[in-house]
Amino acid sequence: MSAVMVDRRVADVSLASGVALVVLFALLVTAQSVVLILGGAVTPVVTMLSPVAVLAALWFVLGRSPVAVRVAAVAIACGAIALSVVVATLTTDRSWDGNTYHKLAVGALRAGWNPVWAPVEDWAGSADGGSFAVLLESDPEGLWIDAYPKATWLFGASLAQVTGSIESGKAFTLLMMIALFLVATGYLATRMRLWSAVLIGAVAAANPIAVTQVFTYYNDGLMGTVVLIAVVLLSTLVDPGWDPPLWWRRASPVALVSTVVVLANVKFTGLVHAGILGLVFLAWLCVRLRANRRAVWALAGTGLAGGAIALVVVGASSYLRNLVTEGxxxxxxxxxxxxxxxxxxxxxxxxxxxxxxRFAISVLSTASNSVPPVADLKVPFTFTGGELHLFRSLDVRIGGWGVLFGGVLIVSVLLGVYLLIRFARTHRRHLHVFLLPIAAMAIGVVAVDGSWWARYTPHLVVVSLVVLVALAVSRARALCLALSVLVLANSALIGAVQVHEQWIQRQAGSLSQALSSAAEREGCIAVTAAERLMLADPPDPDAAMFGGAVLNALEADGRARVMTRDELLAREPGGSLVEFDSSGFIVIAIAPEPCG
Incomplete structure (x- = not known):
């Protein structure tokens, strides 16, 4: 078999398995949303049937491909799902947001809350709400839980029901990072050498915001990852030199609809970026309407279908409910x-x-996470250990794309300008493929309030990716490799910090283990919920916060009871303190009476 044939089969396997993962995410949250609209609750039946349906569809779509290609695509998709769930289960979300409203929402959905038909506080006050009424007491979390899009929470609750671990529900970011790598590699492998496609696919997947948040319920990195998937899929519509596989005509509309559904229901800003991307690419196609008539109808049709499902079905618990209740x-x-x-x-x-x-100053400044943060410009590619240490936080406000990213962006822009001057005339037929993603990102910087904060522009790496693709197709291999190393080094530094934080947490032992052990030894666990009781001095906002503590405590086989702080402090002395981790977050264990 020739090398070209091997590369083509690798591209087919990679593209098909990557698209399958995106479709799985969309199908799971859409099917669960239909159940909610019908008055039910998140159910493990949907969770178990969704991957079966997607894998069967993957096998069918690749029906004309060799059996080896179909087997490989299904195996890679299964492996990606398993890896994502295992990593999520074995790591602990130590973030404030993750352990407050994100896990509260996931826990409520898992326990039977239907967000289409009832606010979370109403459900928590019902007989089915259990201890959630106490969890929401004196806190504004119900506002965000009711109003925000719920794709990640539906995904998380679905997995948590099946695995029994609320931590497993945060598998979505790693799953979509793998999907992006596969989709990008599959597309690019038909346009350049395989090793270049794999390298650029890895750079895309290693988006610094996604790397920062991969062990948490934060969804900014996920949004940036899905935006990049959308860029790849839209590029296939406008790339005049791409030779798609035979099955792509059937898969492409489903892939685009799925991407819109997920992107619009990860965050409100996801809907904004989906709209900007779609309109930018559609506008270009309409400029040459006669030549692009089929592509225009395809993009407009999938956009409308995806938007309808995103806003009316999956968005019934957020967009539609907000419209009805708040106008x-x-x-x-x-x-x-x-x-x-x-x-x-x-x-x-x-x-x-x-x-x-604002955006430019933030990108080129020393990382800062104070309140309010300080924006001080720095020499590119320089950083201190203290600046790098800030990236143990999940949403660094100034310079939040990484300690090297300002320099990386400068190099990328300079190379991009050089390539534009050097090849614009001779490669005019393909120029729009490179410029459209940049134009969409630039519009987003202006349109999205707070774009200077990395979490609101998590797809900024698209600038470097476009330049890398241009370098690869122009055969500037040394420059392509050098820029790839810089981008990956930036993400690797952040990843090292996050892995180190997980190692510290593992060394200290998980909170659920500590609570379970204390329950066996003492009798009953009581966890304060009305206020965030942190005895560290000073309190560490990145410690495992009260929401995670409570939800993990509730998993301790019924040996846990949630109490308000006043109730907790009014109990007779004699309880013991259970230390969670080195940051000093403390949980109170009351002994020896059983929970009642």
Whole structure:
């Protein structure tokens, strides 16, 4: 078999298995949403049937391919699912957001809450709500849980029901990182050498925001990853030199619809970026309508179908409910009753500046996570151990793309300008393929409030990716390799910090193990829920917070009871302190009476 034939089969396997993972995510949350609309609750039946349906469809779509290709595609998809779930289960979300409203939402959905028909506080106050009423007491988390899009929470609750571990539910980011690697590699392997395609696919998957948040329920990195998947899929529509496999005509619409469904229901800003991307690519196709008529109809049709499913079905518990109850589908970030979540975290020096200058200063500054953060420009490619240590946090505010990223972006822009000058005339037929993703990202920087904060522009690595593809197809292999190393080094530094934090947490022992052990030894665990009881001095906001503590405690085989802080402190003395980790987060164990 020739090398070209091998590369083509690798491309087919990679593209098909990557698309299958995206479709799986969309199918799972869509099917669970249908159950909710019909008055039911998240069910493990849907969770078990969804991968079976997607894998069967994958086998069918590849029906004309050799058996070896079909087997390989199914095996890779299964391996990606298993790896993502195992990694998520063995790691602990130590973030504030993850252990407050994210896990509260996942826990409520797993326990039977139907967000289409009841606010979480109403359900928590019912007989089915159990201890969740106490969890929500004196906290505004119910606002976010009711209003925000719920794709990650539906995904997480589905997995948590099957595995019994709430940590397994955060597998979505790693799963989509693998999907992006596979989709990008599969597409690019038909346009360049296989090793170049694999390298650029790895750079895409190692998006620094996704690497930062991969062990958590944070969803910014996931959004950036799915945006990049959308860029690849849209590029296949406008690339005049791409020779798609025979099965792609059937798979492409499903892949695009699935991407829209997921992207719009990860975050509100996901809907914005999906709209910007779709409109930018559609506008270009319409410029040459006669030549692109079929592509225009394909993109418009899939966009409308994806939007309808995203907003009316999966979005029934957020967009549609917000529209009915508040008169605004994007409540509480826009319109009446808006909650301002940016001003408090905005650097004083940004006041009065335009969005582009804010964004540029943030990218080129030393990382800062103070409140408010400080934006100080730095020499590119320089950093200190203290700056790198800030990336143990999951949403660094200034310079949050990594300690090397400002320099990487400068190099990428300079190389991009050189390539544009050098090849624009001779490669005019393909120029739009490179410029459309950059144009969409630039519009997003201006349109999205807070784009200077990395979590709101998590797909910024697209600039480097476009330049890498241009370098690869122009056969500037040394430059392609050098830029890839720089981008990967930036992500690797962040990844090393996150892995180190997980190692520390594993050394200290998981909270659920500590609580279970204490329960066996003492009798009953009581965890404060009305207030965040942190006895560390000073309190560490990155410690495992009260929400994770409570939810893990509730998993201790019924030996846990949630109490308010006043109830806890009013109990007779004699309890013992169970230390969770080196940051000093403390859980109170009351002995020896049983839970009642």
């Amino acid at each position: 605004n589908p994007l409540h509480p970030l826009f319109g009446r009753g808006t909650v301002d979540i940016l001003t408090h975290f905005t650097p004083v020096s940004f006041v009065g500046r335009d969005p582009v200058s």
